[in-house]
Amino acid sequence: MAMTEVSRRFAQHEELITGTEAVAQALRLADVDVMAGYPIRPYDSVMSSVAKMIANGQMDADFIVAESEHSQFEIVKHASATGARVFVGSSGVGWMYAMEAIVVTAALRLPVVALVGNRALDDPGAFGVEHNDALMVRDSGWLLYWVAEGQEALDATLLAYRVAEDARVSLPCALSMDGAFLTHSQHLVLVPEKDLVEAFLPPYDLKKRRFHPDNPISIAPQYNEDWVMETRKQSDAAMRRARGVIAEAYAELKRLTGRGDPDPFVETYRVEDADYVLIGMGTVAMPIKVAVDQLREEGKRVGFLRIKWFRPFPDEELRRLLHGRKGVGVVDRDYSYGSTRHGGAVYNEVRSALYDLEDRPPVIGFIAGLGGREVSVDDVFQIEAKLEQAAAGDLGAESAHWIGVRGPVE
Amino acid sequence: MAITQTRPQERPELAPIRTIRDVPVEEFYTSGHRTCQGCHSALLMKYLAKAAGPRTVTIGATGCMYVANTSYYATPWVIPWMHTQLGATGSAVIGAAAGYAVQQRKGKLAEEPINVIGIAGDGGGADMGLSAISAALQHTQYNVLIILYDNESYANTDIQASGSTPWGAVTAFTPSGTVKRITQDRWKKNTPGMLVAGHPEARYIGSASAAFGVDVMNKIRTALRVGGPTYLHVHDACPKGWDFDPRYSRELGQLAVECGIVPLWEVIEGELQYNGITRQIVEGRRKRKPVREYLMRQGRFAHFTEEDVDYFQAKVDEMWEKWILPGVLPVQALPEGLPKPGRRAAGLADGAGAAANGAVAP
Ligand SMILES: Cc1ncc(C[n+]2csc(CCOP(=O)(O)OP(=O)(O)O)c2C)c(N)n1
Ligand code: SF4
Ligand SMILES: [Mg+2]
Numbered sequence: 001m002a003m004t005e006v007s008r009r010f011a012q013h014e015e016l017i018t019g020t021e022a023v024a025q026a027l028r029l030a031d032v033d034v035m036a037g038y039p040i041r042p043y044d045s046v047m048s049s050v051a052k053m054i055a056n057g058q059m060d061a062d063f064i065v066a067e068s069e070h071s072q073f074e075i076v077k078h079a080s081a082t083g084a085r086v087f088v089g090s091s092g093v094g095w096m097y098a099m100e101a102i103v104v105t106a107a108l109r110l111p112v113v114a115l116v117g118n119r120a121l122d123d124p125g126a127f128g129v130e131h132n133d134a135l136m137v138r139d140s141g142w143l144l145y146w147v148a149e150g151q152e153a154l155d156a157t158l159l160a161y162r163v164a165e166d167a168r169v170s171l172p173c174a175l176s177m178d179g180a181f182l183t184h185s186q187h188l189v190l191v192p193e194k195d196l197v198e199a200f201l202p203p204y205d206l207k208k209r210r211f212h213p214d215n216p217i218s219i220a221p222q223y224n225e226d227w228v229m230e231t232r233k234q235s236d237a238a239m240r241r242a243r244g245v246i247a248e249a250y251a252e253l254k255r256l257t258g259r260g261d262p263d264p265f266v267e268t269y270r271v272e273d274a275d276y277v278l279i280g281m282g283t284v285a286m287p288i289k290v291a292v293d294q295l296r297e298e299g300k301r302v303g304f305l306r307i308k309w310f311r312p313f314p315d316e317e318l319r320r321l322l323h324g325r326k327g328v329g330v331v332d333r334d335y336s337y338g339s340t341r342h343g344g345a346v347y348n349e350v351r352s353a354l355y356d357l358e359d360r361p362p363v364i365g366f367i368a369g370l371g372g373r374e375v376s377v378d379d380v381f382q383i384e385a386k387l388e389q390a391a392a393g394d395l396g397a398e399s400a401h402w403i404g405v406r407g408p409v410e
Numbered sequence: 411m412a413i414t415q416t417r418p419q420e421r422p423e424l425a426p427i428r429t430i431r432d433v434p435v436e437e438f439y440t441s442g443h444r445t446c447q448g449c450h451s452a453l454l455m456k457y458l459a460k461a462a463g464p465r466t467v468t469i470g471a472t473g474c475m476y477v478a479n480t481s482y483y484a485t486p487w488v489i490p491w492m493h494t495q496l497g498a499t500g501s502a503v504i505g506a507a508a509g510y511a512v513q514q515r516k517g518k519l520a521e522e523p524i525n526v527i528g529i530a531g532d533g534g535g536a537d538m539g540l541s542a543i544s545a546a547l548q549h550t551q552y553n554v555l556i557i558l559y560d561n562e563s564y565a566n567t568d569i570q571a572s573g574s575t576p577w578g579a580v581t582a583f584t585p586s587g588t589v590k591r592i593t594q595d596r597w598k599k600n601t602p603g604m605l606v607a608g609h610p611e612a613r614y615i616g617s618a619s620a621a622f623g624v625d626v627m628n629k630i631r632t633a634l635r636v637g638g639p640t641y642l643h644v645h646d647a648c649p650k651g652w653d654f655d656p657r658y659s660r661e662l663g664q665l666a667v668e669c670g671i672v673p674l675w676e677v678i679e680g681e682l683q684y685n686g687i688t689r690q691i692v693e694g695r696r697k698r699k700p701v702r703e704y705l706m707r708q709g710r711f712a713h714f715t716e717e718d719v720d721y722f723q724a725k726v727d728e729m730w731e732k733w734i735l736p737g738v739l740p741v742q743a744l745p746e747g748l749p750k751p752g753r754r755a756a757g758l759a760d761g762a763g764a765a766a767n768g769a770v771a772p
Contacts, residue, residue: 033512034505060516067545071501074494075540078469078502082509083494083518100495113617204520211492211506211526213465220493282633299496 010196010256015189020183022150022189023175024049025278026157028059029197033084033133036064036075039126040094042179043117047089048233055346069094073101073112080110081219083209085161085204088112092119095133105172106141108220109235111204112172113157118282118333119372128372129178131281131334135345137380142233143173143242144311146281150268154178155253156308158200162249165204166285168241178333180372196256212397265314269307270296270407275304276387277361279350280308280331281307282402284368284375288331291380300385306344315353322354326363327391329383332400333369341365343400364390365400378401421523423463424631427624429594435462442486443479443604446486448656450620450646450663451475451559457620458557459489461627462634466525469503471539473531474566475559481731486512499530499556500542502638507552525634528556532574533564538603546639547609553637557629559620561648569651575670577725578718579710581651586713597725603642603738606677616676618685618738621663623648627643631678637680645672645751653709662707670698670726673737682738692736701726 017025023046026034033107037047038046066072069090076086090098101241116134120126134144143164145151160173167243177183184325211219223231243265250264261267269289270279278288288304295302297398305321307314322328330351332344340348343365351363366383369375422507427433438459445452451474459466467490476493485491494502509527516525528546530539535558543556544668563581564570570583577597584594602617609615614633618626626644633640643664644650647659654662665670667687674685683689690696701723705711732742 031516033516036505060512062512063507064504064549066501067541070495070498071542071545074498074501074503075508078492078494079509079512080505082506082513084509086511101420101498103496173522175512211490212510212519213467213490216488216490218480218487218491219478221482221485221491223482227482399562 004385010192010194010199012196012257014192015136016186017150018045018151018184018186019147019153019177020046020115020184021049021116022153022187023157023177024053024189025189026154027087028053029192029194029311030085030161030201032063032176034076035078035087036066036072036090038069038090038094039064040069040119041117042092042119042183043089043091043115043177045183046115046117050087050108051073069098071383073098073105076112077101077105077108077110078211078300080112081108081206081209083204083206083210083212085165086112089112089115089117091117092133093122096121096136097159099136099234102137102142103140107231107235109170110172111161111167111170111236113160113164114172114174116174116176117179118176118177123281126371127179129181129282130370130372131345133177134174134176135334136383137174138345141171141239142311143169143171143172143309144176145309146176146307148283148285148306150189150248151184151259154189154191159246159249159253160198162201163242163245165202165247166245167207169231169238169245171235171242171288172236174281176282178283190257191399192257197202197229200253200256213291220258222338242404246309246312262367263317265307265309266317266321267308267334269304269306271305273301275301275326276304276329276330276384276391277305277322277325277327278329278380278383278387279305279307280333281310284333284334287377288380289373291377291384293375295381295384310346310349313349313353318350318353319357322361323357324359327359327387328354329362329366329387330370331366331375331383333372335367341399347400363392366403367400368403420760421467421635424635424748426631427461427628431622433624434463435625436460438462438464438466439486440488442481442484444484445474445478445652446648446656448647448649448659449474450659451561451648452479453623454557454559454620454626454644454646455479455486455529455672457623458529458630459487461491461630462525464489466527467492467506467606468527468529469494469506471499471501472531472566473534473563475529475531477523477566491566494528496534497530497538498542499535499539500544502545503528503554504546504549504552507554511581513551523553524761526552526554530556530558531565532558532560532562532601533572534573535737536560536599537572539769540601543641544605544608547605547612547641550611550638552639553634555633555640555642557630558610558641558643559646560601560643561646561651562598563648565648565651568762571596575602577722578698578714580713581710591713591715592718600740602641602738603740605641606738610680611638613638613679614676616641617643618664618674619645619672620723621660621727622674622686623636623669625674632676632678651710653712654707658707662704665699665704665707669701669704670730671704676736677738682735688737689731698726698730740768
């Protein structure tokens with residue numbers, strides 16, 4: 001089958017690099033044209049990496065040092081409209097500062113690729129990871145991907161360009177990366193050569209939408225109630241089509257690189273026979289997988305499911321993989337004060353996705369690791385124990401459980 | 411840095427316009443807009459499209475020149491136009507110019523000069539988007555022109571005061587009440603002057619009025635010819651916001667210049683020139699008209715008392731009589747002992763000063 005056939009034509013070499021350096025390698029390979037940077041930890045190390053590559057002649061691109069995040073995102077938006085392949089990124093409040101430009105990028109259907117080095121929002125100050133920054137755009141038409149390790153960072157960047165620029169999709173894509181845990185930790189990464197990337201990634205071609213004197217069009221005029229609804233529906237259709245395009249592109253990437261998960265949208269770990277399944281996004285995968293192994297040794301049938309694509313959301317996969325389980329525990333590294341059952345954003349999406357199942361499992365919400373606090377293996381044991389209790393009705397299921405909070409904070 | 415700076419190019423299509431007869435007949439901004447009668451900002455759009463010609467792209471920020479000007483199915487733009495966010499004109503033009511530059515360098519687009527023109531209102535440009543415009547004027551490797559159409563209010567949202575609204579003017583946010591007659595108590599900011607002072611690498615920054623079409627078109631062409639990031643501030647009569655009969659737009663635009671409230675000037679590669687009526691005033695060949703003639707023909711100043719008019723006149727007089735560079739630089743006195751600019755240049759020429767001042771031979 002073409003899906004599993006591994007191409008041996010392409011050389012790759014191994015490097016010990018951080019998550020953001022892995023993204024930078026992908027940007028070099030993708031021959032990105034225009035980038036705009038503004039400093040905020042932890043995403044910004046990717047910009048330092050590409051700036052160095054440009055200065056050393058390893059990459060030909062214009063790197064514009066912007067005077068704010070709003071400008072950063074507007075710069076690449078307009079460069080993208082001229083037909084240039086672009087890259088941008090931010091973290092935490094920087095991402096929020098750019099919010100206006102971020103939402104119009106999606107509305108304009110421009111395939112900007114961005115890195116979000118996930119960071120807690122102010123106040124109080126924290127550099128550490130929380131997913132609320134990237135999640136803020138979940139309704140706006142951005143494709144959203146959560147990366148868990150270095151190799152995936154490189155591969156997902158290439159995937160992001162291919163999917164975002166595909167004419168059937170033409171939506172921007174944000175790659176989320178847990179601040180510090182992934183942006184700044186080193187991983188062994190297989191870096192392909194340009195030939196592989198050229199085989200995988202066709203040139204960006206905006207065709208009739210290119211903003212250029214040869215193509216005298218007016219872009220984003222005033223529509224009002226006459227046409228806005230139709231335009232929104234077109235974005236909806238594009239997001240629906242993205243599922244198929246992702247599957248196609250992922251299969252191709254796996255064929256060319258010889259690596260990848262069985263499913264494009266989720267990673268599963270010892271889920272097949274599991275009674276209880278934990279769900280999370282990003283680097284929380286690591287402690288959960290370790291805990292799963294230890295729990296298995298104790299005879300508990302526990303598994304882990306990592307959501308890779310949050311938009312489009314993997315409804316079908318979740319229904320297929322989770323029906324009939326005894327309990328599903330969602331570990332959110334975000335908060336959504338006052339939401340249904342006071343759960344996080346992922347919890348409520350998962351729970352909603354499973355609603356139509358006849359044999360739907362109880363879904364329990366957990367909030368953990370906020371502000372960059374580590375989620376330890378012990379924390380996962382606690383989560384799993386609470387999940388079993390709650391699923392059995394011995395513990396209030398109404399409300400999400402906060403893990404590792406000290407002191408009287410009620 | 412000099413090495414990254416674009417150099418002025420031969421641009422025969424941007425030759426100076428000597429008389430109205432030199433103006434191209436082709437229209438690149440035509441019917442379809444829904445701006446008010448007598449809207450001088452719309453007139454400016456027509457001028458800029460004419461002056462720049464077909465190898466141009468325009469990027470317009472939110473405001474009247476977007477909302478009223480560019481409706482779906484009825485765009486007046488024959489050349490490409492794209493919307494940008496209210497405060498983003500500076501960033502938008504840099505992004506587009508970078509997009510063209512890289513693609514041309516990599517052979518993905520044919521090499522040619524493309525005029526990238528950004529259009530901002532006074533609210534979008536002089537208030538919200540000021541930092542992005544300032545940043546754009548530092549990116550000397552790109553050729554862009556930012557045109558700020560100054561109708562002196564947030565017009566599209568129904569006329570609210572901006573930093574560019576004249577002192578005392580009535581707007582939706584600065585009414586004249588029974589207790590407080592004047593609530594617009596900020597003196598209009600001098601945006602082009604501020605940009606000149608802060609951006610020594612920008613090779614063209616100018617101030618114009620849509621009431622003087624040939625002057626505006628020439629300034630646009632000069633800016634595009636000179637290249638690099640450039641800026642033109644254009645004062646536009648707005649019948650709705652200023653509250654006057656649309657038939658008087660040109661007359662009022664001209665009066666603002668004749669009264670010395672809006673000076674016309676340009677700084678081309680470091681050289682300041684006053685233009686038209688303003689030049690005649692500077693050279694003492696023409697007397698300024700009293701500001702009353704301009705103010706009292708507009709509803710927005712109808713509540714002015716004699717005192718208010720006198721105050722306004724005094725501020726304009728101060729600009730003309732005390733500023734070192736009227737209309738450009740509000741510094742009123744130089745420190746004792748500092749040589750006048752002319753003499754300083756002479757000092758540099760005699761050798762010793764050149765190295766000390768960091769001047770490098772070309
Ligand atoms: C971020 C943002 N804030 C507010 C608005 C609302 N708004 C739309 S047009 C406009 C007026 C802009 O004024 P100006 O730039 O002077 O242009 P004019 O309307 O006068 O042509 C405003 C405030 C907006 N579109 N975007
Ligand atoms: S309000 Fe003023 S700027 Fe706006 S369309 Fe009318 S005249 Fe033109
Ligand atoms: Mg205005």
